[in-house]
Amino acid sequence: MAACGRALGLGRGLGRGLCSAPGRRLMLGSDPAVLERVSRDVELREEFVSPEEEAALLRELEPSLKRLRYQREHWDQAIHGYRETERSRWGEESEAILQRVRDAAFLPGAEQLSMVHVLDLEKEGFIRAHVDSVKFCGDTIAGLCLLSAGVMRLVSEEDKINYVDLLLQRRCLYILRGTARYTFSHQILADKESFFAGERVPRDRRISVICRNLPSSAG
Ligand SMILES: O=C(O)CCC(=O)C(=O)O
Ligand SMILES: [Fe+2]
Secondary structure (H helix, E strand, O other), rough: OOOOOOOOOOOOOOOOOEEEEEEEEEEEOOHHHHHHHHOEEEEEOOOOOOOOHHHHHHHHHHHHHHOOOOOOOOOOOOEEEEEEEEEEEHHHHHHHHHHHHHHHHOOOOOOOOOOOOEEEEEEEEEEEOOOOOOOOOOOEEEEEEOOEEEEEEEEOOOOOOOOEEEEEEEOOOOEEEEHHOOOEEEEOOHHOEEEEEEEOOOOOOOEEEEEEEEOOOOO
């Protein structure tokens, strides 16, 4: 959908809107070198789950999510307009989908969090820039994006200026590793800021299903 080569209007390298690779217009960045470095540690897989698989996951998740209230009250929270749960036991169909996520993200034998994190962002919800705790999460974060597209922005922790935007299409899988996970923060843009390569990416309610590995005992 998004055309590369459009002005971004933010950060360095204004007006260049750099794409990661021809034909894969899912990543752009403020600086070619930064984009190159980060894109080695980011994987984006469009249509990782089918509409039927998405529906199966939602059937399983909706009853427990509906019992929770969206959290909105604290302006300084990293996440705004969300409800969340963790789940270790899944039905057969969902388990098979999650196994595909794990196989895509982690090496065989990698120690993973048994709890899968489910984050439900309302249409007005957003996630501010943060780096996932190194105490609880290892070097890889793998998220399935359900119900809505969105833009994930990775911002350099070193200069807070350089950034890379990821277009997260509905039903995609994203994987952040190494540099993208540790030396860049990540955020999900609010609906009013949700643009990719100058094109609007309307945000709706969005559910992410996130698998993480454990920090290595070597630290
Ligand atoms: O919703 C997402 O895909 C990201 C969630 C996130 O950054 C987090 O829970 O730490
Ligand atoms: Fe995070």
